[in-house]
Amino acid sequence: MTATIDPTTDLYPTRLSGPGAMIQREHPTVWGSAEDGPFDAAALRAHEDRGFTILEDFISGQEVEAYTAELNRLASDESLKSDHRVVTEKVSGEVRSVFEVQKLSEKLDALSRDPRLLDRARQLLGSDVYLHQTRINFMPGFKGTGFYWHSDFETWHAEDGMPAPRAVSCSIALTRNYPFNGGLMVMPGSHRTYVQCVGETPENNHASSLKEQKIGVPSEDDITQMAEEFGVDQFTGPAGSALWFDSNIMHGSGNNITPFPRSNIFMVFNSVENALTEPFGASSARPEHIASRDTTPLR
Ligand code: 6CS
Ligand code: FE
DSSP: OOOOOOTTSOSSOOSBSSOOOEEEOOSOSOOSOGGGSSSOHHHHHHHHHHSEEEETTSSOHHHHHHHHHHHHHHHHOGGGTTOTTEEEOTTTOOEEEEEOGGGTOHHHHHHHHSHHHHHHHHHHHTSOEEEEEEEEEEEOTTTBOOOOSBOHHHHHHHHHOOOSSOEEEEEEESSOBOTTSSOEEEOTTGGGEEEOOBSOOOTTTHHHHTTSOOSSOOOHHHHHHHHHHHOOEEOOBOTTOEEEEETTOOEEEOOBOSSOOEEEEEEEEEEGGGOOOSOSSSSSOOOTTTSOOOOOOOO
16 A cells, blocks of 8 residues: 555644535545455455445354443442543433543453454554544433534544544444444445534533534535435444444434443554644644553554
């Protein structure tokens, strides 16, 4: 792969004061090839094409049980109640996410280095990788609230200084994802279009954006155009399924009014060749537990 990343120029301007545009992404989605890891050539083509891949039975039923116990331990840990890594629901106050879980749990640290994840992340990104962000997400029954449409890369570029969309997320379901319990919706193929967003980033935006994102979201007109062009798909499947998705894919989720809770482990791998710089669209960088600057390659 010959594409390189120049971290000094802003190829993806956003958080504009005037109307935004849609930029065609030049950077590839898949940086490695079939010889480099577990995905075969057809799987890599499909991933490049759609921007995501769903793998059922990614982890075993026993592992689902073990990680669920780990999630419950972290969510009910009294010593973490006031920890900055714990994000609670705006209205109900229930735990919504816990960040930087590889530092809170040896089991999750080991999972981030497990060849099933690491070999795929390295293959997709064509280099050594490190953890940009990790979290566990809980969406309780009845009260779980979703996230409006967004591209993760737009936030990571603007608020964290990630130069290029050379990052990939792996979300492992620990409960069944039905079409109706607030599962992630994605627009297949949307990862090749970068939608510029309007509105300056407020100071300390992350204090509220991780509960409800209001800045760095496309206009309704842009979302309409994208939905018409790409359609909307959804990540459904049994516990133990994994969703691998590109950092720039347009995605969001609805609220969960069913009794069926939804929880998952979420790990973002970034290429060591795409290290964070100064934020491109915010006055200061977000803290380390949301956007790591430690690029030590995972082994
Ligand atoms: O802020 C982040 O890093 C992640 N959270 C939200 C709500 N949007 C962007 C990204 O997915
Ligand atoms: Fe997201």
